[in-house]
Amino acid sequence: MFARLGRWCHRRRRVVIALWFLALLLGGAASAALGSDARSEFTLPDVESRRGVDILEAEFGGQGAGESGSIVFRAEQGVTDPQVQEQMDGFLDQVAEIDGVDTLANPYDEANAQQISRNGDDAGRIAYAPVELDQDVTFEDAQVIAKDIQELRPDIDGVQIELGGSVFGEFEPPSSEVLGIGFAIVILILAFGSVLAMGLPVGVALAGIGVGSLLVGLLSNVVTMPDFATTLGIMIGLGVGIDYALFIVTRYRENLRNGHGGEFATTLAIDTAGRAVTFAGTTVVISLLGMLIMGISFVNGLAIGAATVVAVTMVASLTLLPALLGFVGEKVEVTRWRGLVAAGLVALALVGVGLNFVPLMLLAPVAVVVIAASFVYAPLRKEVPRPEKRDVRQTAAYRWSRLVQRNPWPAAIGGAVVLVLLALPVAGLRLGFSDEGNYPSDTTTRKAYDLLADGFGPGFNGPLMAVTTLPAGTELADLEPISRALGETEGVAFASPAVPNDPEAPTAALWRIIPTTAPQDEATTQLVHRLRDSVLPEATEAAGLDVAVTGSVAIQTDFSDYLAGRLPYFFGAVLTLSFLLLMTVFRSILVPLKAVIMNLLSIGAAYGIVVAIFQWGWGGGLIGIEGAPIEPFMPMMLFAIVFGLSMDYEVFLLSRVKEEYDRTGDSHTSVADGLAATARVITAAAAIMVFVFGSFLLENDRVIKLFGVGLATAVLLDATIVRMLLVPATMELLGDRNWWLPRWLDRLLPDIAVEGHVEPPAEPEAEPEREPALVD
Secondary structure, three states: OHHHHHHHHHHOHHHHHHHHHHHHHHHHHHHHHHOOOOOOOOOOOOOHHHHHHHHHHHHOOOOOOOOEEEEEEEEOOOOOOHHHHHHHHHHHHHHHOOOOEEEEOOOOOHHHHHHEOOOOOOOOOEEEEEEEEOOOOOHHHHHHHHHHHHHHOOOOOOEEEEEEOHHHOOOOOOOHHHHHHHHHHHHHHHHHOOHHHHHHHHHHHHHHHHHHHHHHHHHOOOOOOOOOHHHHHHHHHHHHHHHHHHHHHHHHHHHHHOOOOHHHHHHHHHHHHHHHHHHHHHHHHHHHHHHHHHOOHHHHHHHHHHHHHHHHHHHHHHHHHHHHHHHHHHHHHOOEHHHHHHHHHHHHHHHHHHHOOHHHHOHHHHHHHHHHHOOOOHHHHOEOOOOOOOOHHHOHHHHHHHHHHHOHHHHHHHHHHHHHHHHHHHHHOOEOOOOHHHOOOOOHHHHHHHHHHHHHOHHHHOOEEEEEEOOOOOOHHHHHHHHHHHHOOOOEEEEOOOEEOOOOOOOEEEEEEEEOOOOOOHHHHHHHHHHHHHHHHHHOOOOOOOOEEEOHHHHHHHHHHHHHHHHHHHHHHHHHHHHHHHHHHHOOOHHHHHHHHHHHHHHHHHHHHHHHHHHOOOOHHHHOOOOOOEOOOHHHHHHHHHHHHHHHHHHHHHHHHHHHHHHHOOHHHHHHHHHHHHHHHHHHHHHHHHHHHHHHHHOOOHHHHHHHHHHHHHHHHHHHHHHHHHHHHHHHHHHHHHHOOOHHHHHHOOOOOOOOOOOOOOOOOOOOOOOOOOOO
16 A cells, blocks of 8 residues: 555656645635634533532623633832823723623722732732633634733833733744754754755655644634644644654665665655654554543643644655655755755754844845856856765664673663653652743733732732532521631631622622632642632531632642543553554564653653753753743643654664564664664654754743653653663563564454565566656
8 A cells, every 4th residue: 555655646746746735725725714713721520610610600600710811000109199090090991891801890999999909018009900801702812802902001100011811921923943944954964965855854844734733723613722732733743744754755765775766766665664654653643642531622622733733744744755756856866065055054044033033044045145156156056975875784873783782781771770860850740730920021921920929919819719509598697607717727818708699699609719829839739629628618517518619720720630630541541552553563562562661761751851840940040931830731741742752763763673683583683783774864853853842942931841841852862862772772682582472462463564565576667757857
């Protein structure tokens, strides 16, 4: 099937390229017409905070249940200064009329006097107006509303006005992936010395993530997806897309050098490397879709979005790439000085775009000038000398493998010890959501957060609510013991009296609770559990009420606890399925078992580094973050992505080792030969991944930074310690036992030849006449 697919795409290259171009056009048109509906919804099963939200919606008209932000302002002369009050009152009235704003509580209304600070040095100088949005407001709608509010904001001497709440958080489309592309160009040229061998993987990856991102935007209209699902998809798709295409191009060039013609070289590359790409890509998709086990819409959206982009980039590598190879032909081996210089200038220009450094950006038009000058200046048209072809057994990778194989125990133990030491911080992992105090200090969201903390206390940024339904005949006096117990609880700065939904005949009541600590502090999480486990059960025993603690912090606590409880099921499902797939492909029990264990070690080490930096704050100042809990979906996301990517390298390396073993029957030399044959391409692919993921440290969003560090470190550790130390060492120790499989199990397993044909089929006597190459 793979051989037929490669041959068909090569021969029908114009049709294939036209279909991909049509997919981009139709996807763009559909996206423009339908738009996207990204939103970060935490839809939980039957947990206490969800029950509280349901009561709020049913009895209080959804109070506190919708997306909300705030307008926070500080006046040096006092917020009740007549001039300040007149202008701010008019401004708030205008905001209340903005389309999409449901309610706004004006602090100048007599009923909302508590919204003006009364204590501390800033007493009377800080006030806030809570802004609740309509329930159907999307992330993009909220950004428009925030922009409208900023435009209405009055300019008053001595008055600072800020927008609080993540819903109004400043969002800038990421540009760091452009930086990753720039580094990828440089790495590919240095590794392979060919502009076309560089350009094909980058072009195919961009086409794949282009169509995949459009598809994710369309899917967001039917599947709940968080606002950064597309960013995550681009990050992963760019890395795997370049890698997949790179492996196929490398095998294609190898086939050309072995004397095969263009069409047969393409067919053979798809029939060998293409199989490995399919299996590796499928493993990544399965790992990502394994997150559907968690049963949460927010997580489902991330899984479906990332898996969609990966799947499309994989299809691009198997279809669009062989079509492009049909146009390029043997020119992939030819690089002229003009192309090399121009590519280098373009790479530097892309780095300039990623860093927002204008002088480097200006190198892009210089590249065009170089190409134009080559028509006059002949030396630029000369071919760059090709490096001499070396036997794989003369490479540094082969010599390294033999060195490790001569000292397998020290290599295996040393590599494992390093990974275990790096993983030790995982023992202190605390799952939770970082609050708005982690936004960059120059953003309006962070400034509003700090103003509220200064004026009302750190816990004011994460209020809790206790809510309950009331049986008929309940008097408000019956609720006073609950109010008193809440106010006397350790960790509570303020607890309001019971607020009925109907003063005359109440059927429900709520209490507003302000903690003494910030939303992300562990003490606040402990307060939520203390209220639920001891304070409220004791206070409500006499009245027989069932009080639910809810609010954003309580919802996040339940979300974290729920995910933590289901993580073992997710890990078990992904590990078991991956083991079974690898066992089927490589006809071995020990090879997939080692792969699973080593991948767990590298993932654990990446977790440890993430905890040390993002939770403990080690070196956080260098990347602009402060210590905070690790977002609860991060371990799951990193596991799914990193495990899938680790399996990529495992498949590409072991498929080549298995190919050599089937050909020679020597378990020792096959390891060294397989490692030597794939070392350069795996190293280049890993370096690209590291730079692509590492470039996301330049983003302002803490979540994206965390993803970048976690993925970059995991890939780096996997491509170095695991691939260069643990794999050759353990395979040397096991010898022929690597490929042992009980006969009864061998008969039960389907035959999947991921390494393709060891002996290639006979090459056709004549190929169809190749069309002229488009690139000189």
